[in-house]
Amino acid sequence: MNRIREQQTTLLDFPLTEADLWKFDDPTLSKYFTPRPTAKGMTLKVNKVVGLLKLDNADLVIEPKIPVSGDMLLHWLHYATNKDHPISSQKRRWDTDGAYFPDMAVEALLDECRTLLRDQLRKxxxxxxxxxxxxxxxxxxxxxxxxxxxxxxxxxxxxxxxxAQIWENEVCGAALQHAAKTAANPQLRQQARQLAVKFPSCTTEAARTALARSWHNRLNLRYRAAHAWAEVVLRAGGVSDLFLPRTLVGDSHLMVIEKVWERVVHRMAGSATKIDGVKIHRSHHTATFTPDALVGQLPVDAKWKDYDQRSVTREDIHQLLTYAHAYQPDSPRAVIVHPSTKPTAKHTIDVKHLGRRVAAVDVISVDVAVPPAENSALLQTLLPH
Structure with missing residues (x-):
């Protein structure tokens, strides 16, 4: 298993096949993967996605540019989709040595399915x-x-x-069968195969459809955690748009980390659900810019950037100035929220012209080691009122 970091250029120690290169040429994937031949061999740069990339000659584990544990990524994923994270109520000991979040999701799915079997499947x-x-x-x-x-x-x-041939059990069976084929760890694949035969099943697409329509009540509430993990394993339901399309990446499990961060910040800030964007009229068309969150009339933008190590870029300042003057014209102000490996903190950038302040941009760094539900309370105290 090869490990590389997002936004770093890595020299590969194995050849890329024609099928791999053809895949990277796809217009959608080319935004995230940049292979380049060099004198020393083929290099690959990965941008804004993390997870497991399956190539013909090797599997690559892609880790975030900002150190975030696989466990925390799963917290983010469920928090971003407005679900209580199923591991928040109990500490798990991950048995998968060196696993990243795709295999950790499989491990959690196995745990929940074993619990369902122990308590007997619902009929x-x-x-x-x-x-x-x-x-x-x-x-x-x-x-x-x-x-x-x-x-x-x-x-x-x-x-x-x-x-027992009901959708609650069939979804688990389909997710276990999928995990038996796609998990990186061979022990997990074997365990998933052994467990899958104890559940009724359905096709993978039928399971994804069921998850998209799923509901939980007092009769099937104990299935909620297993179904949450099944969504991650199958890239279905509320998390489907946070992963690269299955039609492009096959059995690879690639989360678009920038989208996840934007969703997390949106919920942490307590934003309004519907946000009317800023319209910019040009000669032939109209462009719309929309902040990731809007708290009252305060625009908040999530940036998946390491602003602990460098200054906020001019492009981001210009973007935030647009938001500040559009949403708070009387006292222009906007907020950037970025991930950090340090305790959550805040500083303010004053934008001045001829000695007069024309806007303020608050830059809030959020500690990625702290669960988002805890960060939410702190973030809301740091937002200007």
Whole structure:
């Protein structure tokens, strides 16, 4: 297993195949991957995605440019989709040596599925059409007349039987089967295979559809954590748009970290759900710029940048000035929120012209080692009121 860091150019110690290069040429993927031949060999630069990249000759684990544990990335993922993270209530000991978040999600899925089996899988009444030697349930007169007319020992009946073949269990079975094929760790693949046979299953696409429509009530609430992990393993439901499309990357598991950070900041700031963007009219078209969060009329923009090590760029200052004057024209102000490996802190950039302050940009660094729910309370105290 090779490990590389996001936004670093890495010299690969294995050849890229034509299929790999063809994949990287796709217009969508070319934004995230830049392979380049050099005198020493092929290099690869990865931008704004993290996770597991499966190539023909090797698997690459891509880690964030800002050190974030796989555990914390999973916290972010569920927090970003407005779900209580299923590991927040209990400390897990990850058994997967050196695993990154894709395999950690598989490990958690296995744990939750074992718990479901231990407590017995939920059953519910499902309709079924069968042929029986005696009436059980309700006689299907139409089928009997057209298929078994006069055969009194072969009766078409419609029954409602309690069965484990329900969507809650099928989703888990499909996720386990998928994990058995895609997990990087061979032990996890074997464990997933052994566990999958104990669950009813459905196709992967049917499971993704079920997760997109899923609901939980008092009858199936104990499945919520398993389904949350199944979403990550299958890249389905509320997390689907935070991963690169399966049609492009196949069994690779690549999270668009910039999108995740924007969603996390949006929720941490307590932002309004709907934000009307700033429209800029040009001669032939109109462009719209929208901040990642809006707290009252205070624009907040999430930047997946290491602003602990360098100054805020002029481009970002210009963008925030646009927001500040659009949303707070009387006293222009805007906020940048960026990740940090240091305790959460704040400083202010005064933008001046001819000695007069024309706007203020507050720069808030958020400690990535602290769960987002805890950071939210601190962030909201640092936001100007």
């Amino acid at each position: 519910d009444y499902q309709p079924s059409n069968t042929v029986e030697p005696a009436i059980r349930g309700r006689l299907d007169l139409t089928r009997q007349a057209t298929h078994r007319y006069g055969m009194l020992d072969r009766l078409h009946v419609r029954t409602f039987d309690r069965t």
